[in-house]
Amino acid sequence: MRQIAIFGLGSFGKALAKSLASEGVEVIAVDRDKDKVEDIKDYVTVAAACDSTDEKTLKNLGIENVDLGCVAIGEDVEAGLLTTILLKKLGVPTIFSRAVTPMQKEILKAIGVARIIEIEEEMGSEIASTIIAPKILKRVTLGENHSIVEIKVPSKFVGKRISELELRKKNKINIVAIKRNVPDIDKANGGRKVKEEINTVPDPETIFDEDDIIIVAGKNSDIKNL
Amino acid sequence: MRQIAIFGLGSFGKALAKSLASEGVEVIAVDRDKDKVEDIKDYVTVAAACDSTDEKTLKNLGIENVDLGCVAIGEDVEAGLLTTILLKKLGVPTIFSRAVTPMQKEILKAIGVARIIEIEEEMGSEIASTIIAPKILKRVTLGENHSIVEIKVPSKFVGKRISELELRKKNKINIVAIKRNVPDIDKANGGRKVKEEINTVPDPETIFDEDDIIIVAGKNSDIKNL
Numbered sequence: 437m438r439q440i441a442i443f444g445l446g447s448f449g450k451a452l453a454k455s456l457a458s459e460g461v462e463v464i465a466v467d468r469d470k471d472k473v474e475d476i477k478d479y480v481t482v483a484a485a486c487d488s489t490d491e492k493t494l495k496n497l498g499i500e501n502v503d504l505g506c507v508a509i510g511e512d513v514e515a516g517l518l519t520t521i522l523l524k525k526l527g528v529p530t531i532f533s534r535a536v537t538p539m540q541k542e543i544l545k546a547i548g549v550a551r552i553i554e555i556e557e558e559m560g561s562e563i564a565s566t567i568i569a570p571k572i573l574k575r576v577t578l579g580e581n582h583s584i585v586e587i588k589v590p591s592k593f594v595g596k597r598i599s600e601l602e603l604r605k606k607n608k609i610n611i612v613a614i615k616r617n618v619p620d621i622d623k624a625n626g627g628r629k630v631k632e633e634i635n636t637v638p639d640p641e642t643i644f645d646e647d648d649i650i651i652v653a654g655k656n657s658d659i660k661n662l
Numbered sequence: 663m664r665q666i667a668i669f670g671l672g673s674f675g676k677a678l679a680k681s682l683a684s685e686g687v688e689v690i691a692v693d694r695d696k697d698k699v700e701d702i703k704d705y706v707t708v709a710a711a712c713d714s715t716d717e718k719t720l721k722n723l724g725i726e727n728v729d730l731g732c733v734a735i736g737e738d739v740e741a742g743l744l745t746t747i748l749l750k751k752l753g754v755p756t757i758f759s760r761a762v763t764p765m766q767k768e769i770l771k772a773i774g775v776a777r778i779i780e781i782e783e784e785m786g787s788e789i790a791s792t793i794i795a796p797k798i799l800k801r802v803t804l805g806e807n808h809s810i811v812e813i814k815v816p817s818k819f820v821g822k823r824i825s826e827l828e829l830r831k832k833n834k835i836n837i838v839a840i841k842r843n844v845p846d847i848d849k850a851n852g853g854r855k856v857k858e859e860i861n862t863v864p865d866p867e868t869i870f871d872e873d874d875i876i877i878v879a880g881k882n883s884d885i886k887n888l
């Protein structure tokens with residue numbers, strides 16, 4: 437992904453542009469609001485105060501050559517759709533477009549874009565899933581029925597070796613990593629403190645400690661049974 | 663998490679309330695806009711059209727007894743802050759509060775809440791990270807130097823068994839799962855199609871196929887060397 441164009445520099449567009457630029461991506465940031473363009477110009481490759489619904493403007497900016505175009509315009513649904521259509525017309529290979537209404541989403545589906553971004557809805561369901569899993573500290577979905585989850589080590593594993601538990605055979609889960617706190621003596625001021633150590637290639641002879649946090653992968657039903 | 667109160671039913675608050683309710687959580691949904699309350703009442707336990715900045719109202723709704731309160735009010739920063747302060751006063755154990763301005767974020771930090779939600783900023787950086795990793799289909803960060811990533815199987819593994827590769831010793835990575843497409847004969851109409859199969863407890867005798875996608879965990883530098 438060498439060059440990415442972002443249209444609309446509200447909080448979302450601006451955050452996206454800055455995150456991409458900080459990772460070395462060449463970002464072309466467009467907004468018709470001069471102040472927003474001014475705010476971002478030190479962070480991106482090109483910052484342009486212009487109307488993204490004007491085809492000539494887009495051509496002058498070299499939008500035909502970008503790898504990805506992201507329409508981050510919010511309230512002005514028509515401007516967002518028109519910008520999306522122009523990106524398609526100019527042959528931008530990958531287009532992400534934001535939808536703020538159900539109707540806009542349907543139209544974007546009909547136009548055909550790589551990704552429709554529904555900011556509030558996606559955050560709502562993301563935050564719901566972090567709340568719902570109280571025992572599960574974090575969860576990553578791996579397909580319909582599988583996940584990778586971070587959990588406190590089950591008490592039945594404490595004091596046992598990974599190898600004697602036969603997790604793969606008996607519990608049908610795979611240990612991805614073990615997180616444990618280890619003492620860390622601060623030589624500078626002689627203080628003892630604790631730092632978190634992650635081991636993604638745990639030795640089968642490792643014995644589980646009651647404070648361990650383990651990251652496991654498996655079918656959701658098998659994880660539940662732990 | 664038995665009972666959760668959501669204040670503000672814009673797109674975010676509404677999505678959060680519905681996602682939680684669909685997972686069996688008891689949701690109390692509050693908004694001063696009757697239409698928004700009407701829209702959600704069939705999905706939640708209690709839907710109340712009232713002002714969340716009124717302490718008496720909150721007490722009448724039993725907010726003192728909820729496990730978590732989420733202030734999802736957007737534009738009205740003052741109302742959001744006031745609602746947050748009331749939740750603290752009422753002793754709600756866990757409070758999530760939305761910040762739409764940097765100033766509001768600072769004030770929320772000073773008040774002290776479990777989580778400050780910056781919707782657009784968090785989505786901006788989340789989407790940036792899915793764009794940035796081109797070889798890596800998906801990445802989950804596991805601490806500063808470790809990740810779980812989904813990648814096409816490296817060509818040097820193709821045709822070899824997991825057991826003969828000694829991934830843990832030699833490559834210092836841990837195989838979390840293997841994704842492969844398997845034929846799926848549709849008995850209904852005799853059609854042959856393909857479905858994706860995820861195996862989170864791969865048999866060490868599994869031989870890698872060139873079309874396999876593997877999910878591995880390890881230090882970022884060791885993953886890069888694959």
Ligand SMILES: Nc1ncnc2c1ncn2[C@@H]1O[C@H](COP(=O)(O)OP(=O)(O)OP(=O)(O)O)[C@@H](O)[C@H]1O
Nearest residue numbers: 444445446447448467468469487488509510511515
């Ligand atoms: N035709 C257009 N050309 C260029 N920029 C545009 C155009 N129409 C809208 N914008 C810009 O899109 C940006 C984001 O749109 P809007 O203000 O609707 O979003 P927002 O809801 O404030 O954004 P966010 O939710 O990301 O904070 C604004 O900065 C606006 O100036």
Ligand SMILES: Nc1ncnc2c1ncn2[C@@H]1O[C@H](COP(=O)(O)OP(=O)(O)OP(=O)(O)O)[C@@H](O)[C@H]1O
Nearest residue numbers: 670671672673674693694695713714735736737741
């Ligand atoms: N004092 C209040 N008491 C109850 N609800 C309130 C209060 N102030 C604002 N709200 C509600 O909060 C909701 C969300 O706020 P707002 O309209 O600012 O968000 P939005 O930016 O449209 O939301 P979203 O980004 O989630 O779509 C609105 O439905 C509004 O009626």
